[in-house]
Amino acid sequence: MSGRQKLVVVGAGMASGRALEHLFAEAPGRYDVTLFGAEPRGNYNRLMLSPVLAGEKSFEDIITHSAAWYASHGVTTHIGEHVTAIDRHRKVVISRSGETPYDTLVVATGSAPFVLPVAGKDLPGVLAFRDFDDVQNMIAVASMPGSRVVVIGGGLLGLEAAAALRLRGMGVTVLHAADHLMNRQLDPVAGAMLQKAFEDRGIEVLCKAQTQAIIGHDRAEAVVLEDGRLCPADIVVMAVGIRPETRLATDAGIHVERGIVVDDQMRTSDPHILALGECVEHDGICYGLVAPLYDMAAVLAKTLADQPAAFRPLPTATQLKVTGISVFSAGDFETRDGQEDIVLRDEEDGIYKRLILRDDRIVGTVLYGETTDGPWFFDLLRDSAATSDMRGTLIFGAAFQGSAPIDPYGGRCSVAG
Numbered sequence: 001m002s003g004r005q006k007l008v009v010v011g012a013g014m015a016s017g018r019a020l021e022h023l024f025a026e027a028p029g030r031y032d033v034t035l036f037g038a039e040p041r042g043n044y045n046r047l048m049l050s051p052v053l054a055g056e057k058s059f060e061d062i063i064t065h066s067a068a069w070y071a072s073h074g075v076t077t078h079i080g081e082h083v084t085a086i087d088r089h090r091k092v093v094i095s096r097s098g099e100t101p102y103d104t105l106v107v108a109t110g111s112a113p114f115v116l117p118v119a120g121k122d123l124p125g126v127l128a129f130r131d132f133d134d135v136q137n138m139i140a141v142a143s144m145p146g147s148r149v150v151v152i153g154g155g156l157l158g159l160e161a162a163a164a165l166r167l168r169g170m171g172v173t174v175l176h177a178a179d180h181l182m183n184r185q186l187d188p189v190a191g192a193m194l195q196k197a198f199e200d201r202g203i204e205v206l207c208k209a210q211t212q213a214i215i216g217h218d219r220a221e222a223v224v225l226e227d228g229r230l231c232p233a234d235i236v237v238m239a240v241g242i243r244p245e246t247r248l249a250t251d252a253g254i255h256v257e258r259g260i261v262v263d264d265q266m267r268t269s270d271p272h273i274l275a276l277g278e279c280v281e282h283d284g285i286c287y288g289l290v291a292p293l294y295d296m297a298a299v300l301a302k303t304l305a306d307q308p309a310a311f312r313p314l315p316t317a318t319q320l321k322v323t324g325i326s327v328f329s330a331g332d333f334e335t336r337d338g339q340e341d342i343v344l345r346d347e348e349d350g351i352y353k354r355l356i357l358r359d360d361r362i363v364g365t366v367l368y369g370e371t372t373d374g375p376w377f378f379d380l381l382r383d384s385a386a387t388s389d390m391r392g393t394l395i396f397g398a399a400f401q402g403s404a405p406i407d408p409y410g411g412r413c414s415v416a417g
């Protein structure tokens with residue numbers, strides 16, 4: 001018996017990996033740590049599944065925490081092992097190995113892909129894009145000559161899957177329910193430019209496309225749209241959103257709304273149980289990008305180390321990880337009263353830059369084609385910096401300002417690697 005407190009972590013994903021790094025730095029040796037991970041492999045950079053799918057990186061390239069890393073920090077690992085229940089009264093988690101006791105429990109179970117409730121959704125060949133198993137399944141079909149994929153969802157994930165599978169030689173159709181691609185991150189102009197870039201790669205893009213059903217005998221063979229159109233497919237990839245993975249917490253009677261409700265210190269309604277990552281809801285918001293989850297990880301480690309800290313959400317930026325296509329978006333770009341736009345548009349070179357200002361401060365930015373100034377604009381946005389001094393040259397970026405830019409590439413872009 002070490003006499004140390006027992007810390008059990010459920011979920012070997014991006015958020016828990018970062019939290020353990022912080023914990024070992026903040027309070028080394030304080031806990032005996034046991035980690036459960038349902039996936040049959042250690043921890044990897046999930047963001048980089050897209051380059052792996054495209055054949056630009058190998059799985060080995062994206063491993064973040066190997067078995068050796070966990071061992072070197074004295075973590076007992078149960079990799080490939082699902083925690084099926086939490087017994088809060090006896091303070092144990094239940095899994096294939098039996099019961100594992102905890103003094104403190106961390107739930108970091110991430111999200112599950114949202115599946116459209118349409119006929120045929122359970123047919124073999126209907127896949128998600130969430131983990132390395134999904135990637136392997138897609139690659140297996142892509143290796144068949146002449147194979148076709150229909151990707152449902154023209155957001156970040158769907159487009160990354162579509163571009164990657166096209167690179168692998170598949171015939172690709174993207175179905176997107178909204179008017180333009182990446183409608184949550186891009187305005188219609190940038191969305192249209194993006195669509196053209198995808199079409200130039202031989203990818204068919206159908207916007208305002210409502211999926212009615214997936215049909216096939218033994219496996220998916222086509223997607224039927226509400227207007228009757230039929231899109232043939234050997235696989236259908238659903239990339240229409242995520243929902244927090246909360247089942248363990250709900251079953252254990254912990255307060256769950258859309259996600260597991262946590263306070264600023266990442267505590268759940270049970271003081272012995274903390275939670276972080278995509279499975280949680282903080283102040284009514286669930287997160288689906290990694291930057292806020294990393295902030296949660298730092299706070300959670302401090303809470304575990306009995307140090308003061310509070311999670312405060314900050315703006316985040318998004319970038320599409322498709323080689324040869326540059327897209328950057330941050331903040332608010334909906335049209336509202338009192339806002340001003342600064343726009344630079346060069347159709348010939350495929351460049352579009354839009355800054356949205358309110359009270360002389362950047363509140364949103366959409367960049368297409370040339371995105372190197374994205375992090376600089378983003379820092380101005382995050383710092384709510386006044387821009388009147390550089391108004392005439394602002395849109396041309398950091399290099400056009402009189403003085404050195406402030407921390408131009410130190411921002412919170414949510415793309416790593």
Ligand SMILES: Cc1cc2nc3c(=O)[nH]c(=O)nc-3n(C[C@H](O)[C@H](O)[C@H](O)COP(=O)(O)OP(=O)(O)OC[C@H]3O[C@@H](n4cnc5c(N)ncnc54)[C@H](O)[C@@H]3O)c2cc1C
Nearest residue numbers: 011013014015038046047082083109110277278289290414
């Ligand atoms: C293809 C792809 C590309 C992405 N690109 C970007 C990007 O460019 N920028 C960005 O900011 N974000 C991106 N994301 C989102 C980012 O990966 C997630 O925000 C992040 O991984 C969430 O971290 P997490 O630890 O909360 O969950 P996860 O990383 O999903 O980890 C949760 C882990 O818990 C395990 N688990 C669940 N239930 C149990 C259980 N009962 N017992 C044991 N283990 C369990 C799961 O199997 C999983 O391994 C991308 C995601 C994907 C899938």
